[in-house]
Amino acid sequence: MSGDTISKLFKQTSEKYWDKKIALRYKNLGVWQPYTWKYFWEQSKYFGLGLTSMGLKAGDRVTIVGDNEPEWYFAQFGVICCGGIPTGAFQDSGPEEIKYVITQSGSTFVVVEDQEQVDKLIFSYRDREGKEREPITSQVPAIEKVIFWDTKGLRSYRDSKLMRFDEVVELGRHYEKEHPGLLEKIIENSDPEAPVMLTYSSGTTGLPKGIVHCSRSVLAASRCWDSPAPTGEKDEFVSFFPLAYGGEFLYVIPAFIKGGATVNFPEEPETVAQNIRELGPTKASSAPRLLEMEISTVQVKMADASLLKRLAYQLFMPVGYKIARMKRLNQSINVFWKAVYGLGYFVVYRPLRDWLAYPRNRILLIGGAALASEVLDFYLALGIDARMIYGMIECTPTAGHMKGDVDPETTGVPTLGSELRISDGGEVLSRGPQRMLYYHQNPEATRKLIDEQGWVHTSDAGFITEKGHLVCIDRLADLGVLGDGTGFSPSYIENKLKFSPYIRDAIITGDDKDYVGALISIDFPNLGQWAEAHRIPYTTFVDLSQKPEVYELVSKDVVGINRKLPEKHRIRKFAILHKELDADDAELTRTRKLRRKEVSARYQDMIEALYSDKTDYTAEARVTYRDGRTATITTKVHIASVEGEAK
């Protein structure tokens, strides 16, 4: 025993709880189906042994593609227990993106969910240029087997590389009989420094890079985020972030296997919200984007609610904000306000928490992107222990809010054992035990990220406040400078815009220009509801986005935000995009982060139009469908000026 490893912890916990406690729960056929630790352990073990019998060796990579389902975990833990390295590709990726992950990681086995994914691998497809390409399995002969767990529609497939998940488990059972104790021995000898996780960066800039973590760094990361509210047997997690995004492996998994908690898998991606409400998880982590959407929904639903409910909401929400602020500043709260808050708890906060699936919530961690302070304030007002954490998957979390020290304008102080520093160029540098090992087969990028003293160069611009809190402004490369030399942060303004229930995405422009402009993408469901309520007929997204009434509405929100911004940073002109930003068009990453470079290039002409005298612009957009086909849409997009000068 030279230190804990993921596989050792997994074995210990499984043996401790065996068939007495539920490890995983998966909603299937309308019922939450429990899986005990024994079952979890056996499925993982035999799956791993099955792969071993087919030639998987220590250090070999396995790509997993699929929705969050127990089999993802079985495959992942099976591979880790055998000394292999699991990696994931996003389930909605096209064939080219999946191929990239398989070839970059050098995977020999691919484990997929269903027919949809199998088809991407074993059939020919069209690439982005519309060229016919050979099936991935023939392009990449290194792939030994494609293993699937959902058999629907696959019965008649006859491909020598295809194999069912349960066949592999069965192979493993036989292999165990011939080699008793083999897996246990591998686990006993597992090294805390050996890689256990390979995950791909979201690729906001350029091709995704493979981030490699070992047991030690993963456990260190988990210790950092778990320390505010240590995970125990009674804790319930919900697994719904795409597993290919490494966050869950760093945050949830080590705490889950150490504490013996329960992880729940929603029925389908479409039922996530419904399923989370049924469960009311005790510990949650979320992304700013999801919280923004949650708040938008609350705002829209509140506007539709009965008069009494609206009054209660308007009366008690400001109280919630006020109390949250007082608590934050450690001011004493007098009896009167305590009583009002108590009343508000029963009338507004508790029902709202219940509705938003936080009735049993102990802690809500928010990370992944910058967050408008309004969003955090909202959750604090409801009495939820919401905190920001900061860090990139390469080294996370490096900063976070500590109890009683939550400041919505910052991302908190350095976490357990980590250090933070601002370089001379204004870049945030971080260092700590949770740092990754290296980028997979990319020593150059690794050297660029980690310097000789071990500092991770995050590429984020930021500063540290007097209280030692880190404030992250934006990506260094994204910081803009207006023609007259005034610096501004696009994502800061974008996040303010996104707080509006009617704005889903925004792109702020103005680098080297005279003023700040914005391209805005509307929130179709919310705005659609608004249009219906106001009897504004519309047909499609394009039609609705260009309605004068919609421009008027969005314009009001823009004016409101302008008031909160310094004179020079105010948005002077904006246009509403005629289409939603989409990861399939490479405008967003699969985790829904803006790919600024791609988007700016794509809408360059429209951006130029923001800085001309034109009042409209004819846009031609090429859309790429999932199956690789493309189509062109032509639309006239209006350009609106904002009369925000009046005070």
Add this chain to the structure above:
Amino acid sequence: MKNEAKLKLEHVHLRFGGVHALTDVSVDVREGEILSIIGPNGAGKTCVLNCINGFYRPQTGDIYFEGRNITRLPSHKIAKLGMARTFQNIELFAGLSVQDNLMAGRHFYMTGGLAGAFLGGVYFGKSHHEEVDQRRVIEEIIDFLEIEAIRKQVVATLPYGLRKRVELGRALALQPKVLLMDEPMAGMNLEEKEDMARFVLDIYEERVKTIMLIEHDMGVVMDISDRVVVLDFGRKIAEGTPDEIKANPNVIKAYLGAGKK
């Protein structure tokens, strides 16, 4: 057994007063095939389905299902033999939830009877088990058609494409031997059509081995059918594999009109 006719129409004539809806139509639907019926508007496609499942009585001619003459049987008895269908204009219980609509498709399998129904109301023994068993079947169909997110929603609130899927689910709930589908893709956009075509193929593979389909979308028909039958003014003018049909001059004439040489 493979090539034996599962469902057989022999010289079927159907008249409404002086209108000859079907004239001497003979079709064999073989076990294990997807057979499509195509034809211009008013060609009598839906009439064929209506004759098969007993909505209409042909004046002459016979219809056999697994060798048994079903021409004069009432609809519910034909359904019980193992034949389910979907409708062109969606015939669901709009006020019921998706779940309950599918449950309605299981009523042949409920044996509780009147006493059972009363006791079932308070959940005793047999009725209780029966309810659980039926729910399982329904849930498997919900899973199959990927409609988990809407299982508790009232049908009237659903968009058209989903309603079509629910109706298909109800037909499947019958666990039929033959599935008749009347324009499953009508009024759908490209993406919905692709989804539906995928479901038809999945059903064929996993659940029902014999499918009869009426469809207007030629692309879909030619892609997924084993054989195609073409009707025009109530007569069968062609029958064969999709490739044969595409090359058949009668079909081209019926669809495009006769060109001048």
